[in-house]
Amino acid sequence: xxxxxxxxxxxxxxxxxxxxxxxxxxxxxxxxxxxxxxxxxxxxxxxxxxxxxxxxxxxxxxxxxxxxxxxxxxxxxxxxxxxxxxxxxxxxxxxxxxxxxxxxxxxxxxxxxxxxxxxxxxxxxxxxxxxxxxxxxxxxxxxxxxxxxxxxxxxxxxxxxxxxxxxxxxxxxxxxxxxxxxxxxxxxxxxxxxxxxxxxxxxxxxxxxxxxxxxxxxxxxxxxxxxxxxxxxxxxxxxxxxxxxxxxxxxxxxxxxxxxxxxxxxxxxxxxxxxxxxxxxxxxxxxxxxxxxxxxxxxxxxxxxxxxxxxxxxxxxxxxxxxxxxxxxxxxxxxxxxxxxxxxxxxxxx
Ligand SMILES: Nc1ncnc2c1ncn2[C@@H]1O[C@H](COP(=O)(O)OP(=O)(O)O)[C@@H](O)[C@H]1O
Ligand code: SF4
Ligand SMILES: [Mg+2]
Numbered sequence: 001x002x003x004x005x006x007x008x009x010x011x012x013x014x015x016x017x018x019x020x021x022x023x024x025x026x027x028x029x030x031x032x033x034x035x036x037x038x039x040x041x042x043x044x045x046x047x048x049x050x051x052x053x054x055x056x057x058x059x060x061x062x063x064x065x066x067x068x069x070x071x072x073x074x075x076x077x078x079x080x081x082x083x084x085x086x087x088x089x090x091x092x093x094x095x096x097x098x099x100x101x102x103x104x105x106x107x108x109x110x111x112x113x114x115x116x117x118x119x120x121x122x123x124x125x126x127x128x129x130x131x132x133x134x135x136x137x138x139x140x141x142x143x144x145x146x147x148x149x150x151x152x153x154x155x156x157x158x159x160x161x162x163x164x165x166x167x168x169x170x171x172x173x174x175x176x177x178x179x180x181x182x183x184x185x186x187x188x189x190x191x192x193x194x195x196x197x198x199x200x201x202x203x204x205x206x207x208x209x210x211x212x213x214x215x216x217x218x219x220x221x222x223x224x225x226x227x228x229x230x231x232x233x234x235x236x237x238x239x240x241x242x243x244x245x246x247x248x249x250x251x252x253x254x255x256x257x258x259x260x261x262x263x264x265x266x267x268x269x270x271x272x273x274x275x276x277x278x279x280x281x282x283x284x285x286x287x288x289x290x291x292x293x294x295x296x297x298x299x300x301x302x303x304x305x306x307x308x309x310x311x312x313x314x315x316x317x318x319x320x321x322x323x324x325x326x327x328x329x330x331x332x333x334x335x336x337x338x339x340x341x342x343x344x345x346x347x348x349x350x
Pocket of ligand 2: 248249250287288292294298303321322
């Protein structure tokens, strides 16, 4: 049976700024099970990195978890001191590939020196064993083993990114949080890294929280997906269910905004406008100004995540009109494909 590894419950994260409080994550709840590949998708600025940073205890100094909890193997992450978190969880249990991965290496140390430092704190392995382990990870991410003794500046940007990925995999953590890990990599390298993550998962039952603005990557590589819009979780469920039966207007439009290998010839959706910057209190649907199906009700309260009627018991969507909006969208698309509608929804994606 799959056990929950990481649980976020009603998570709200805010930043204090000169212009007042900014809510980056609002009331988000989700569960990542052991061995599960979980994708978190949404446009730039919707709160994905903030979610990751609150799990790893890496929020910027002006940011804080204002309410809600995050549990790792049943224990509240907020209860760990920084020292305990570093000793017990970081690297060995939870490894983080930050969004600006290329800048996360220490410029003054070779990659192998950094790996030995981390490995010595967190394992009983000898220096020789740690270097061998790093070499193995280097070859997996497509770097020559001999280059473990290079300094970061001796690598190109893409190679530095791969070195960071190798370091994250190196102690075989239970949860890897990868924030836009492959954005700077070419498609072949992306495929290679995902293939390897699949192998690790088979071998070690590793879980992955994959964060990306490109939902097609999640549909190809994850089992579960959560789609965020302007701090709120719009929809969440198995990839199969959300792919086949999306219900939140942002989710179904966003899904259609990316090329899909399964439907290479379809037109790409464009979502008009931009997500709002949200203050302290959010008592409305954050998609309201962009949603073709919005009503007054959507301005008066934030929709709760409600079950979607399909085979996936975890599938939920946070929209007051989730079924009727999807029906209207589908019938509009069908009629525009057959040429008898002039309505098109157009705009730019992330
Ligand atoms: N240190 C910070 N101070 C103030 N606002 C921030 C800070 N970091 C992020 N934000 C804001 O929080 C929101 C979510 O940002 P982020 O989590 O980086 O989104 P994403 O990773 O989805 O692009 C954005 O509106 C962003 O401007
Ligand atoms: S119909 Fe309303 S609740 Fe649903 S996404 Fe649109 S604005 Fe939000
Ligand atoms: Mg980000």
